[in-house]
Amino acid sequence: MPAVVSSTVPVVPIHADEIRATAEQVRRLVADQCPRWADLPVTPLPDEVEGTDHVLFRIGDELVARMPKIAWAVGQAESDARWLPTLAPHLPARVPVPLHVGEPGTGFPWLWTVVPWFVGRTPPRLGCDDVRLARDLADFVRALHAVDPAGGPAKAPGARGAALRHVDDAVRRVLPRLAAHDDGFDVRAVEAAWEVCLAAPEWDREPVWIHGDLQPGNLVTDGGRLVAAIDFGALGVGDPAPDVAPALWTFTGAARETYREAIGYDDATWRRACGWALAPSLTGIDYYRHTFPRMAEHGRRMARAVITTLT
Template identity: 45%
Template sequence: MHPIDDDLVRRLVAGQFPQWAELEVRRFPSGGTVNAMYRLGEDMAVRLPLVEGGADDVAREQRWLPRLAPRLPVPIPEALGDGVPAEGYPWRWSVYRWLAGENPEEGALSEPVLLAKDLAAFVAAMRGVALAGGPQAHRGGPLASLDAGTRAAIEELRGIPQEGVDCDAVSAVWEEALRAPEWDGPPVWLHADLMPGNLLVDGGRLTAVIDFGCLGVGDPACDLFPAWNLLPAEAREVFREALGVDDATWIRGRGRTLSQALIALPYYRETNPAMARNARHVIRAVLEEG
């Protein structure tokens, strides 16, 4: 993980975007694990990869976000500056227009049904994008590609009894997902990382979607994550109905969301409270639904 501090960000901005050199730079707290975020003045944000894998995401976003933005029902990040390696910092980075709003929190939604409809409208709009040449979305491949990592995480959780995960029950849900028919239609455009930390709300309604580093095309089940990582049961059904999700896609979506949570929980339980909390929420939501 590359060290980043306020002084480095100031030097990078001053060296490459002198028109913004006098603006205040301050770290913006985030539960994200791939990028560091800084406010630049009141109207912009600087986003810098913390790890090499995040550097690939920068290029992906800068290529595709301007093409996706006019096709989506809510704002998404708008790049105002494309930074290059300098000052000892090794990767590309970006300056974005600041998007206001707060991250929703599972179990504390003020308008869950309306938010479910907003999320469904966003996912449907992504699916309806007709742009050729899209990359494969991260996590967008066959569900079986997640099998080894998911089973390893379940076994790891068996060794952490204080987490209280019913490993036999989650294994049964995972097996059901593996038995579901794979997507046999054309790949669709996906955000592919619809975690609460990548959503912004105001007054309970969706106002923006951020962090498109995993975007691409693939199985539409990949964008069903909010059904279990955010929405309560009633709103979950509204989300499903609005999208017209068939049984096989729903089962794969539940399995994909569960897989991510099972892998995240042992990995983040001592280092990232927000990620670990959401993983626990997903596991509970999935088992309660079953």
């Protein structure tokens, strides 16, 4: 394997203002800041496993460099380093506790991290009817929600884990734009489902730790069992509803019902979870329509699922 493989920059960037690290930059950053890994090969991960806010590079066989590509993600390096070591001992699956927090350099402007590489695969991106995985993920979420939230970072208005009402304006703004396209669902039915979500009582108990983004791409399985949860960019303390949303994001059929029952929250939390499945999906369809078709299609699937569930 060569020491450096040039990354392939997508023809259409996902974000107009993204900054993509290259394998050469990562190699030089590692050599300068982590000399113990300087001789390991640096290899970009394929575009199909890349998410919305980081570019990923394998470092040898056991490490991954996570390089933010958009300004909204730059705080994750410090958040992961601060909180994941505290949470990890309480959780039944592994989490990517940073082994190194890197400084800007070689033309790359932001903090970055090196984390362990977890062997396994992600579940199907458009959902799966895997009851055992649903139980495993529910166990993980219950354990996370049971960790003492004292001192944890509160979710800001508009973030997952805050009140749904803070994203109502964004949903209302995007509905007319969606109505101009055929996305395979009735925009009026989506609006009706959104009203049901908004009408749910807000969370009025103690906040809990939430992952906030337990999509299929952020889960690692091996031998059919959950072995790791990754990408804690939405980590914080707030309403548990976003961690109930994987019933829709990640599961179908009997697994969806298994997860919902195993997670154990009430109907109001379920309706807010539907809201957190719906709101970012609607804005995401619009935002990613031409630049990240896979994400837009995931949003369409979520819109149809919430309509079916609530109306």
